Amino acid sequence: GNSVTQMEGPVTLSEEAFLTINCTYTATGYPSLFWYVQYPGEGLQLLLKATKADDKGSNKGFEATYRKETTSFHLEKGSVQVSDSAVYFCALKGNTPLVFGKGTRLSVIA
């Protein structure tokens, strides 16, 4: 079945550091890929998505590229801020409901 594996956290970075959160997937067919963010005490928000191979999703300085050859969708940001502290979930959707990774907690310190 479909599954998502993302790097274990927590990840702690200093402000303005470069961020990478790895995500790989297993799926049949051609799923759409997503990154969701959950800020403390809030629900999930869609951060970015990509619907086909080589697509790059981007939002709020974050970006991720759909790599079919490596079945990956790594999340990157060039310069993180304290306000980026949250839990990030990689997810995929084929012909089934969204399947989520376990989440990666990011803490950014000033």
Add this chain to the structure above:
Amino acid sequence: GAVVSQHPSRVICKSGTSVKIECRSLDFQATTMFWYRQFPKQSLMLMATSNEGSKATYEQGVEKDKFLINHASLTLSTLTVTSAHPEDSSFYICSATSTATYEQYFGPGTRLTVT
């Protein structure tokens, strides 16, 4: 943008009682809504998929008689946790798929604590 609300946001109940959680799509119609459960520091686990006007489809291992789901209209789904026990304490999140855009939007979640 599309908004999904949940009510209540937090509830504390005694063991053996039942609790109802509402999920509403405020500015769009949703033929399909999903209920997830999130354990501390873990990912979301899909519990069931509900379609308006029909019975919910439960994921393997989810007791349908314990977690009653009703999707009576295009904007409302309810989850009732019957005869709650402390192990049912969790964060329950609903999401709704817009009939117009097919995007899936998430509610803010409901924290259930069973004492």
